[in-house]
Every structure is written in C-alpha cells, then in structure tokens.
Amino acid sequence: MTSFQSMVLRGLLAIGFCIPAGGHAVAQVPFVPPEFYNSIRPDFGNRLPLCILPESATARQDREAAHEIAQMLLLEPEIVEIDADMGMLDELGIWPVIFEELAQSCLGVMGVQIIPGEVTPDWMTLSGPYFEAPYVLISTDPDVESLADLPEGARLGVPLFTPIDAEVMMTIESGALGGVRRLPYDRPGLMASLMRDGELDAAIVWAPHLEQSSLQPLDFFKGQGSVAPLRQDTRAVAVLMREQDQMLRTMIDQAIGALETGAER
Numbered sequence: 001m002t003s004f005q006s007m008v009l010r011g012l013l014a015i016g017f018c019i020p021a022g023g024h025a026v027a028q029v030p031f032v033p034p035e036f037y038n039s040i041r042p043d044f045g046n047r048l049p050l051c052i053l054p055e056s057a058t059a060r061q062d063r064e065a066a067h068e069i070a071q072m073l074l075l076e077p078e079i080v081e082i083d084a085d086m087g088m089l090d091e092l093g094i095w096p097v098i099f100e101e102l103a104q105s106c107l108g109v110m111g112v113q114i115i116p117g118e119v120t121p122d123w124m125t126l127s128g129p130y131f132e133a134p135y136v137l138i139s140t141d142p143d144v145e146s147l148a149d150l151p152e153g154a155r156l157g158v159p160l161f162t163p164i165d166a167e168v169m170m171t172i173e174s175g176a177l178g179g180v181r182r183l184p185y186d187r188p189g190l191m192a193s194l195m196r197d198g199e200l201d202a203a204i205v206w207a208p209h210l211e212q213s214s215l216q217p218l219d220f221f222k223g224q225g226s227v228a229p230l231r232q233d234t235r236a237v238a239v240l241m242r243e244q245d246q247m248l249r250t251m252i253d254q255a256i257g258a259l260e261t262g263a264e265r
Contacts, residue, residue, distance in 0.1 A: 041103060048075040050239065051082050051098075051106040057188075057208045058131060058237055062110035065130045065256075069239075072255035080106045095121060098240070107248060108239040115163060125243050127252045129236035130259070135164055136210075138221035139202040140195065145225035150202055152179040157191045157203030160184040164204060164232040171230065188215055195220040206235050 048070040052062050063079055070077035084097045098109055114129055137147060144150060158165045165184060171177050183200060185191040188209040194200045196219075204227055210218060227233050241249050 041107075044078075044107070046076050047078045048073060049078040049080050049106040051080045051101050051109040053109065053111050054082055054084055056111045057206065057212060058111050058133075060211075061131045061208070062237075065259075066110055068259055069130070069252055069255045072258055073251055078106075082109070099123065099242075102240075102242050107245065108241045108252065110239055111237050112240040114236045114238050123243050125241050125246070125249055127239040127241070127249055128256055129238050130256045132234050132236040133207045134234050135204055135227050135230075135232070136207050137202060137204055137225045137227050138195075138210075139223045139225070140221055141201070142223035144202060144223050146228045147177060147180070147226075148229060149225070150177065150180050153181060154201045155181050155183050155199065157183050157185050157194060157200045157205075159191075159204065159206070160186045162232075164227070164230060167230050167232050168204070176229065188212060192220050 048066075050066040050069070052059060052066070056062055066079055067077040080101070082097065082101055084094060102109065108127070112126060114126060137144070139150075147156075150156065156168070158168050165182075168177075168182055172180060172182055183194075185194065185203070188205060191200070191203050191205060192215045195203060203221075209215065239252055241252075
C-alpha cells in the first residue's frame, strides 16, 4: 500500500487532525485476517456502547448523538473512548484498531464522514448522517464574502484529500477562480499557523474545526464567508458498524430519523 493510499484510508475518519479522504480517490482496502470476522462480542445487556474517536472535531456532537440514539432505543448509553496513538499507526492506518474495538468494546464508532462513492473496507457499514455542518471560507480580508471575491493570486488553504479539495482543483483548472493559488493543508492546526505567519490569504475549513482548543484564539482571520460557487459546501458524519450488524444499523437509522423528526417539530 502506498503512503497516499494510507492517507486516503485514514482520511475517512473525521478526527481532528486527519482530513477526510476525497470521494474521487480509489483506495486499496486493507486486509483484515479472517479470524477477526469470527470474534464474539461480550453481552452488553441493555447498554448501547458507542466508541468515540480520539481528538474528534465533533466530540461534543458525537457524545450528544450517542446518548440520544441510545435513549431513543430505550437502552443505556455508554461512551467508549478509543485508546489509539494516532502518531504511531502503521501503513494500514486506524482500521485494525477500529475493527478490534467493534469486536470487543462497542457496537459502533461515532464521527465517521460519509463520502458518497468512496471505496471502503468490506467489513464496515455506515448509518445515515446524524450531524452535518458547513465548510466556511475564512480570510485575512474582512471584505471577502465568498471564493469568488478572492483577488488574483490569492493563496487559498484547502483541506488535503477531501472532496472539496478535488472540486477546488477542478474549479481552478477551469479558470473560474481567477488565478487563485491552492495550498493544501493536512490538519487545521497547520492551516491556522500558516495564516498567522502570513503564508495564506484565505482558507476553506470545516466549521467544527474552528471550535477546537488547538485553534484558539481565532485571531488568524478577519472575515468569514461561504465557499460559493463550490457544490461541496457541507460535511456529514455517521455511525460506523460492522457489515453483519445490519439489524443494528436499521435500528440506529430509525432512531436518527425519529430524532430528526422531533427536532423539526
């Protein structure tokens, strides 16, 4: 597996410093030993244990959704924090850790990005989205309200290996962004540092990342606007489960649907 493929696979996870993979990329699915498929889970009784990814950008929303889903299913919510050193993962990324947690510690993993058309491991399935937030454009110029307002040669930070990055590249190639220069970044902290050092004039960032403590204070930009005219303007997250847990997925999807219906009333 190449380092690029590894980055793409790790990118599916919406954790704080790991940027989601682009839907245009075709990645090699990591090998999972057959014996893992036969792992027997503990009996969780009336509990619904759901795992939270370390340093998730949506940690607050993940915890809230985990509690609400469990309560909707008349189960006792339980949050399990995945103990993984994200700096020490091998070329397969976090997938072996995730699979082991699903076999032993929890029934689902919160905070995983939904990317239509993405190639994913055949042992996993995703629920419908329980949280969605917009991408925003931040700029050192308070008068910039959208990508279309960026001047010729503006240096634009874009999250690497994401669908929105792919769209930015295509839009620049079409000439629709008036000579804007794309400068990809692999984690929000790097983007903030580059803006503070004057290396970026603007950046596209997923809104929840601006709430992370590592980016505070938000003194590195003066204006905030939309990513128009791009189509990829939001990002959603879901619950990751094992493929054989289709009944559980149906139950969680029904709970998410009921919560959405209740919120609309």
